[in-house]
Amino acid sequence: MGREGEVIEQLLPEFERRNPDIHVQIQQLPWTAAHEKLLTAFAGDALPDLCQLGNTWVPEFAALDALTDLDSLVARSSVVRAEDYFPGIWETNFVDGRMKGIPWYVDTRVLFFRSDLLSKAGFQTPPRSWDEWQRALAAVKKEVGPARYAILLPLNEFEPLLALGLQQEEPLLRDDGRWGGFSSPGFRRALDFYTQMFRNGWAPSLTDAGISNVWTEFAQGYFSFYISGPWNIEEFKRRLPAERQHDWMTAPLPGPHGPGASTAGGSSLVIFRSSRHVPAAWRLIEYLSEPVVQVRFHELSGNLPPRRTAWQYKRLAGDVYARAFLDQLERVRPAPAVPEWERIANEMQLTAELVVHGKMNIEEATRELDRRVDAILAKRRWMLARRKPS
C-alpha cells in the first residue's frame, strides 16, 4: 500500500531468484482506499494470499475470521523469532491470544522539536517528564511571544492524546473491551494535560486544514514541539531549509514521571484464510522479515524495522534522528484490540475537541465519552456473551 507497494517491487527479484517455484504478483492500493477495498474483496471472496495490514485493522479482519493463525508457523520458523521484536509491536498482532500477523514495520509517535528555540528558552536537553515538558512549553511560549506557539497538536489527530492515554496505568477499555474506561482517573489526567496545552495558550486550536504547511511553519518557529511519526524524519530533512537543518531534533515522548509510553502503530503481514498457497506466502513473510531485507526496505521507504537486530546495522544505528524512535520502541503500548477501535479513537478526539473549545469540562466529557463508547461496544458485548456457552 502507498509507498510500500512501490518499493517492494525492488525487493522481490531476490526472493524469486531464491524461490524459482514461486511467482509473486503485486497489487498496489492507495492507503485511503485500502480499507474499503479489502472489505469489499472479503465480501466478494477475492482476497489475495498475503497482504499488508495496518495493525489497528488486524482485530477487525480477525473478527471477520479472514486471517490465518500463524502461531504454529512462527513456532517452527528459524527466521521469525519473537524475542527479537519490540514487545509492544509484537503484541498488536494477537487477537484473543492467537497470532494473526507478523510485524513488517513500526510506527510510533515521538517529539520533534526546535533545539535552537528550546535552548534559547533555557533548556539544553529535551523534557523527559510531564513536569519538565510543561515548564519547557511555558518557557518557549514566553520566548516566542503571542503570535507564535510552543506546540502543534492538530485537533483532528487522535494519536497524541492516545499516546498520553496509553501512558496511564488504567486500560482505555475495561473488561476485555466490553466497556469504555475513559472516566478513570488516569485518562482524566491525560485529557487534562492535553487540554491544558490549549488553555494555557501553548497550542493553537487548529485542525490540520488550518495549518497550510507543517514544515514551513516549523521552520519559521510558529511552533517548537510537534508529535509525529518516522516518515517525518525524511520529510524534515528534505523540506526544511538548509539553514534550519541543525535546529531540530527528535526525542522520546515524556511521560507522567519520566520517559513515557507511546502508540504502537505500523503494518503487519497477514495471510488470508482464503489463501491456497499458505507455505509459499509464509516463505515470503520470512524473506521480508530477514534483518538484511528489512534494512534494505528501510533504505527504500524510510519505514522503521520492528526487529532489534536490524537496528544494529550502520545505516540505522548512525541516524541521530532515528535514535529517539529506537528508545521509544522499547516503550510502546498497543491500543485496545477491538474491531471498533478506530471509531472509539475518533469519538475520543471529538470529545477532546469539545473540552478544548470549552463546551464541556473534563468530568462531563469523559462520562459522555464512556456513554458513547459503551453504545458502540453493545454489539461486541452481545457477541461475547453468545460465544461463552459454546
Next chain:
Amino acid sequence: MRLSAIAWGFVAPALLVIGMFFLLPVATAAVLSLTDFDIYALADLRNLRFVGFENYARVLQTPLFWQALGNTFYFVVVGVPLSIMVSLGSALLLHSRLARFKPLFRTALFAPVVTTLVAVAVVWRYLFQTRYGMVNYALGQIGVHPIDWLGDPRTAMPTIILLAVWKNFGYNMVIFLANLQAIPEEVYEAARIDGASTFQQFVHVTLPMLAPTLLLVGIITTAGYFQLFAEPYVMTQGGPLRSTVSVLYFMYEEGFKWWNFGTASTVAMLLFVLIFAVTWGFTRVTKNEAGA
C-alpha cells in the same frame, strides 16, 4: 388489449432498469434499516439481528443526528433563498439591455458549475486560510481582525453556504435567463404605458411570469441542498465541533466509515421521508396559491 401489450413491451426495458437499479436497492435499504447489519454480520450472517424499529428509535435519540438535522436545515433555509436570489439577480443583470459582453459573462458565471468540486475546495481553503488567506488579507485592509473561517464553529457553516451558493448559482441562472427571454416584450410595453416603474414591472410582470420556473427551481434546489455532503466532506470533514455535519454526512460516516449499514439505511429512510415531505409541502402551497 393487444395494443396495451405492445405498449408494455416498449416500456418493459425501462421498467426493468428502474426496478433493478432503483426499486430493488431502495427496498433492500428499507429491509436493512430494520436490521443491525454491520461488520460482524458481514463475517457471518448469524450475527445479523432483526431489530424492528429499534434503529429508528436509537437514531432519533442520537444528539448528533439532531445536530446534523439542524445543520442541514440551517444550510437549506439560508442557502436556498440566497442561491435563488443570486441566480435571479445575475440572470436579470445578464438579461438587461445595458449589459455588455453577455456571452463572456454568461460563460464566466456558469463556469463554477462545471468545475470539479475538489479543485474548487482546494482553492477556497487557501482563500479562507486564517493567516495567509486572501479573504482575511482583504478584511485586514479595512481593519477587521483575522477570522478563523473554517476552524470556528460559528463561521464554518456560513463559509460552506457561501461555497455552495457560488458553486451552484450558475445552473439556476441559466434556467432563469432562458425564461426571462421567453417573456414577451409586449407585456412590459403594456405595463410601461400604464405607468409602471421598473420595480413595479419586476414585481407584477416578471415574477408572475417566472412563477412556474421559480417553483421548479425551488424544489430542485431544496431537494439538492438537503443532500449536502461533498462540500463539508472536502472542506471540513464535518468539523469543527461537528458544526458542518449534515444528515447525509452522518449517514456516510455510519455506513462507509464505520460499516453500520443498518443505522445508515435508517438515516437514508429518514432523509427520504424528510425530502418527500418538504417537496410535497412545496407543491401544496403553490397549488393553493394557484387556486386562490
